[in-house]
Amino acid sequence: MxxxxxxxxxxxxxxxxxxxxxxxxxxxxxxxxxxxxxxxxxxxxxxxxxxxxxxxxxxxxxxxxxxxxxxxxxxxxxxxxxxxxxxxxxxxxxxxxxxxxxxxxxxxxxxxxxxxxxxxxxxCFALAEATWGASRGARVSFGVIMGTGVGGGIVLRGESGVLRAWDGAQGIAGEWGHLSLDAENGLPCYCGRRGCVEMYLAGPRIEQTYAARSGKTKSLSEIAQAAYEGEPAASRLMAERFELFGRAMATVIDILDPDVVVLGGGVSNVEGLYHEGIDAVRHWVFNDELGTRIVKHQIGDxxxxxxxxxxxx
Ligand SMILES: [Zn+2]
The missing domain is CATH 3.30.420.40 (ATPase, nucleotide binding domain)
Incomplete structure (x- = not known):
């Protein structure tokens, strides 16, 4: 036992x-x-x-x-x-x-x-990745879920090597999904505010915005593929989303400064995040370089x- x-x-x-x-x-x-x-x-x-x-x-x-x-x-x-x-x-x-x-x-x-x-x-996702997966060995890691919603978890490694999920004084540590990127004109969120990260980076939200703008229904992976192939509506939408990812993630990094950020959830399979997305983080972070590793999950579902x-x- x-x-x-x-x-x-x-x-x-x-x-x-x-x-x-x-x-x-x-x-x-x-x-x-x-x-x-x-x-x-x-x-x-x-x-x-x-x-x-x-x-x-x-x-x-x-x-x-x-x-x-x-x-x-x-x-x-x-x-x-x-x-x-x-x-x-x-x-x-x-x-x-x-x-x-x-x-x-x-x-x-x-x-x-x-x-x-x-x-x-x-x-839990952040803890599993820090123990066995993509953020193994990190002192501080930030595990991100971008799926039907957007959330995050912080894992700290103690002196003895013990890993601990840091849930914070109010249990909201890591909840970057409701940072507001545009409080006045942003998309309305169910939390009662406007312009929350989740409204832009959750998979279903990206699909809804694409459908509303183009009149076509596509899955997130199809939209990402269309963007890669240069379809104007998809390219514009994904470029916007990578930029917003950069702004939001740079805010998290400015405060927490983790060694590693691990991306999980369906949206983490969009390859552009690891190129244009990271470029946008580098642009917005309060530093002259981006030392933070931003990587895809290894443990998965x-x-x-x-x-x-x-x-x-
Ligand atoms: Zn919200």
Whole structure:
């Protein structure tokens, strides 16, 4: 049972759990299972599905007491919607909206009868990449998710070499997706402000803007390919987005100055980010050169669930 951990990734459509042996150069996955989230069945069903999956993967390894880490979208708050304070953390900003305002952490811990480490999915991604992937060896790394939304997680390496996801005093560290690039005339965001990074760099937003401007429906990879081939609408749009990526990422680098930035999520497969995108970061960063490595993820789709397994101390 040495070094075994359970990691859970709670997504909008599926819940995935793994049992991983830690300590090696690569993640050693002993068990992997996924079930549908069934968000439409409501909060209690999500709690139940999560707990059953955890018991299930533990049983497969013959253990019912492995440390558990759970990664999920959103952050936490202690403020209830009526303004009063909660004693336990409540889910905030999750795209599985039935979780919002609910004490998911406390309910899952009570159902399973043991403490659990929680973090948002971007922190898990950043932790997995820093442990086994593209930002290995970095003292400070910033893991970026650019997918259906835009988020980020900060990982710090302590004196003893221990890696820790830094979630900040309010749990919002690394949330660069809602930096406003144009507060007056920018695209309206669901957070109530305008011009947020996510409105420009999330995959579906790029596709929507392309469709609105050109009258044609294309996937992000098709738009990137069309831009590469010189189609005017696609070229202009991607050039704009690389420029905005540069401005936003330079702001993060000016403040955090990480050794490595790792890009993940569907948008990270756009090759132009690693050329024009990095050129734009270099232009906007407050330095006469760009020493920050900005690289593509290595762990890929499993980084969330594997990073969750790294959360328990
Ligand atoms: Zn926003």
């Amino acid at each position: 040495e070094n075994l951990r359970i990691g859970v990734d709670l997504g909008g459509t599926k819940v995935e759990a793994v049992v991983v042996r830690l300590g090696g150069d690569a993640p050693d996955v002993l068990v992997r299972k996924r079930v549908p989230t069934h968000a439409e069945r409501g909060y209690d069903a999500i709690v139940q599905a999560t707990c059953e999956l955890v018991r299930d993967v533990g049983r497969e390894c013959g253990a019912d007491d492995l440390p558990i880490g759970i990664g999920m979208p959103g952050s936490v708050t202690y403020r209830r919607s009526d303004g009063t304070r909660s004693d336990v953390p409540l889910v905030k900003n999750a795209n599985t909206t039935s979780l919002n305002g609910r004490p998911f952490h406390a309910d899952v811990q009570r159902a399973l009868g043991r403490p659990i480490a929680f973090a948002n999915d971007a922190n 499993s980084a969330g669930v594997l990073g969750a397994a790294l959360l328990p101390e």
